[in-house]
Amino acid sequence: MTDQQINDMILEIVADIAPDADLSNINPDVRLREQIELDSMDFLDIIMELRKRYKIDVPEDDYMKLSTLNGCVEYLRPHLKDR
């Protein structure tokens, strides 16, 4: 997956989890939770969807790395480079 594809994939997951949120102007360097209504249970849904859709297990210690869109791309790049 390219960085853009990973970015789009994350936004697709977030759109399912926060269906009322406007995702058109997300700043990729600012925490998602500061831009849209997203609580800890929602964040766990992102982790769950990565597990279900891409078999990626994110250890709890790494959760903070997924707090921004660019952080997600960075973290997931090695996991998804061959997909």
Next chain:
Amino acid sequence: MNIDERIVITGVGLTAPNGNTLGEFRNNLLNGVSGVQKFTTRYLGDTLAGICNFDPLKYQKKKDLRRGTRAGSISIYCSNEAIADSKLDFETFDKSRIGVYVGITEHGNVETENEVYNLSQYEYDTKTWTHHHNPRTVANNPAGEVTLNMKITGPHYTIGAACAAGNLGIIQGVQMLKLGEVDLALAGGVSEAIHTFGIFAAFRNEGALANHADPTKASRPFDAGRNGIVISEGGCVYTLERLSDALKRGAKIYAEIVSHATNSDALDFVLPNSDRQAECISLALKKGGLKPEQIDLVNTHATSTPLGDVSECNAVKKVFGACDKTYINNTKGFIGHTMGAAGALELAGNLDSFNDCVIHPAINIDKLDPACDVKNLVINVPQKVDKVEYILNNSFGMLGINSVLIVKKYNK
């Protein structure tokens, strides 16, 4: 606390398979409109069900729907509608003095079943089991979702009482108002049962699931050809207040809840018992200081099972057999069995009789079962009567729980 406080209904919020407001529901009950349709459920395939089509987004966001349960959503819709109907100044009302009491048949089966299915799609990897499972399946979920949605900080819980739960939710509200625990009760019952395949399969496997080529004819209480229950979803929540409070704010009063009774068969897991049912009806009459002949209308539980209907008819004959002007009807022919909602919802469908003296019929009776030939049964067409002052509402459930509610027309 004043145990003699009179408790009245000042608002109604409901969703039934054939109506999403009291007016629509009543109109369809008077015009023979059924809400039973074809329905496909997981594993089992094609069956029949009563399905509600209220707009959940009227009071919830899409995310709320994703996070919560269908029972929660039905409860939220009905509770908001009940408050709106009561014309109460909700914004300024002390939310810590409101209690939410929701009757349920069961809760958690839908979510658990969905999750087990989900697990099967991921090779039973338990890491794919949702973290939402617990808040969705705790027994207080439907009532708790109401408090989250409406910012109510008073008590909330559900009353688990199988198919008697709708009446029991109301009774809980009445009691808490009398005890002075709350100043307003949102009380009634809900059911999300059609979203779990298990209830269909269990009824089918015990020979108690209705089938008919025409879905609208499948639920046919008291008809000789009845062959079981149509499972339905639905909900009905009432705004209950002490009469003194309702009068103070000039509220519209639908009815006064004048008596209730609950007892147990103590005999069988599933089979009803006509003697205990008759005792429950008699107890409600006695507690209300009423004679059988004072009751103008009895809404029977009437699930459309061969055995259940006969049992209840025997109880009705025993108590009301000598009454010339007590009319009998039932509701499940229109909407199927809304389980935890049934008691509350079916009462709502009869409330307008206080105003128009018209009794909606029991429908789908092509050939009356001789064993169900109760006196003054209103069959297939509405009946105009001289007066309706008292309505008695039966609601019975598995494990032998019986509940009876008596409501009276409010006269100034």
